[in-house]
Amino acid sequence: MNVIHGSTQFKCTDCDYVTKYKTYLNEHMKIRHGSSQFKCADCDYVTKYKRNLKPHMNGLHGSTQYKCTDCDYETKVERNLKTHMNVLHGSTQFKCKVCYYVTKYKSNLNAHMKGCHGSTQFECAHCDYVTKDQRNLKVHMNVRHGSTEFKCTDCDFVTKVKRNLKAHMNSLHGSTQFKCTDCDYVTKWKSALTTHTNVVHGSTQFKCTDCDYVTKVKRNLKAHMNSRHGSTQFKCTDCDYVTKWKSALTTHTNVVHGSTQFKCTDCDYVTKYKTHLNEHMKIRHGSTQFKCEQCDYVTKDKRALKSHMNGRHGSTQFKCAHCDYVTKDKRNLKVHMNVLHGSTQFKCKVCYYVTKYKSNLNAHMKGCHGSTQFKCAHCDYVTKDKRNLRSHVNGRHGSTEFKCTDCGFVTKVKRNLKAHMNSRHGSTQFKCTDCDYVTKVKCNLRLHMNARHGSTQFQCADCNYVTKHKRNLKAHMVHHGATEFKCANCAYVAKYKRYLVTHMKRKHVE
Template identity: 65%
Template structure:
């Protein structure tokens, strides 16, 4: 163990011209430059002026840069020295950093350090006030400030108090922020430095980052990196326990938890084992749950409170709702209301453009959209026309959308995010919804709900069409029937 005796004992750096005080020297330097800075750095080629020398240097490279950094082993050219260095490491890097405890190899020293701490790290940072232990110094520092910190940071303009300096800073920017970051090329103003940086790259960025293996071009370095990893990525994350390889760090992490997770939760009553605590809890309730809800009027027993409640209403419900105009009886008040509207209802919804009449407001709305809607929404890419905004949006995504959603576990690709989610649940989903009354199992909660209605629903719970007498146990089927036959 390597305890930290006092994480909070840091030196203060006060501003000599005002009451500003900080624990970081660079923050003080930044403060003096912004609020008291008298030194200006002016561009020799245009009217650009800044109080920051690095900004001037960046401006010179972007707007008037003649200095180029060229790779000696290929045709790669850039105006940024860090970009050349990154290129050399990725494309021609001969220096490799190898893990001393396993076969992990990387060309980035930081990746090796992160890997060593995560996999083989023996150094632990222990809280001196409680039993909290972590491998990360920053995590311990945050824990101490949040749990045991006596230092409080108070807003000078309101009563807001917090133990975290970053939260106070965020509060000041959102509630009372006077500091503004202004674009030097247009009137854009924002309170966030990152927003200004993104604006500069998107709107006025002359620097372009081009993929060396295809025609992809972007003004955002992160986008280029993401593109390279996704399309041409040579960086691979390999499982140290098996042959699994992926381009995505999060996929490897999920694989490790599922396949080789060291923390396992085992059922004490059977052989069920899982790496997810919630899955074990669900298994215990479903398979070995001791809590049971037993009917006092018959032998019905269930582990689910909702199933027990439904059973009582359906089988032994003393409260009955009877129709005053016919012999219809139900234990559900909503069913009686639906029956009254369908069979004996006097309220009618009439179309103002034709003789169409219905007892259902939804049917009238659907009728108006289909037959009398004058507003048409046209696709800007082709001749497709529709009256429904959602339909047009779906058409654009399917026919003209460039965004693709790819399954990380197989080759499935789709332009619709919901389709990918459905595919994941069906093909690779581990979550299952089981019927409490039979052996039916599904990965879809709506499917289980529909199954319960159709196969185990109340015999008196029925949805009746008020126009033709159609009867069903599922409300959705009744709505579809009415739209299809009576709208």
């Protein structure tokens, strides 16, 4: 109680910064006024934190290697070897004494015991909020009842969350830059430099012990092992549902058998998902607003502000190396490269399906050739796609309803309610900067900009046909082109690839 409601304050001796937490004052002193620096003896690396110097020495200049006794895995970081042993060769399991929960990590078991079987409850002194996790109570007190505010020393930015101030300082006022030692790459984010080094210059590879799969990203290997070779299964204790994914079992238990409900303290909104409640609180009752410093744009979503800054006011541009295409969004350049200049193709090993996108091939394998079936627990519905089962359960058997607070609209699908609120009752409007066009739907503004004011054009390589829409060029090429898709098992010929795929499914694939 002394920490939250007490009058004790810690003041900075060099500026006007005031806080109730001593650790916050220490962090402030290091970041704003700290002069101590830790230098690397082998290169020009400098940091204010001693804990950063040690991983740098081990990762770049360390000669010590930790080897796995069961395979050829080698690493310079001791904790990486420990994680490798637990994931691939570890037999130790921590079992829950109350239910059938099993995990390889003790921390997961502790979190499970607190969240599922813990009898201790932490109550808010100002409202009826109750939780089994002390961290949740701390967050609740700061957001709902806390008077502490973190102010930016360079502008008028104010927030109740410390990490938001830190992110604001790094993105807008931060002078620290992380440079790549092998190329000219520069970034303000240490995590971005780590990802760049591993992907572009990293020689470390993670290999699958059961097949030829190789990747530079550790989490990709873990996902591959679980999906392709994993024998671990998570079973539902109330029905015959079985899955390889722990998160899928948790979702199944909450949706089908769960009785836990999260209620809104300001209205009658009720949901089974905590994330849905958080989103509801932000949209309907949230008072925090994120404002653009260069125009009048205002939003309640921090990610939306970031996208707005990059799209409208960002100076960084991504250029295509093969043509004059320029965009401010890195993802758009990637899609452009794959569609117009990409030669990589992903082929199905069972039929003649070909695509430029790996995600499409994965969806094709699951939908057309997958042997796994997802059955509805309430009727005879069967599907090969897990998402279809989820939509079926929510649409046919779901008891949860999403109600509009302004009219009588009711739906079982959350995104339908969101679309209804934006189109019928939303006050936010998206305006065109070049004409008087106004819409409540963001994607409509994007379509309008491309169709009316867009300078990007797609040209046919064989004639003078020009269009602003990529799909029109694709249809033009197929309709007037000489490309034909032939069936390898009979004389069937089609101009459209989807027709050939449908033909293969009906005639030649069991």
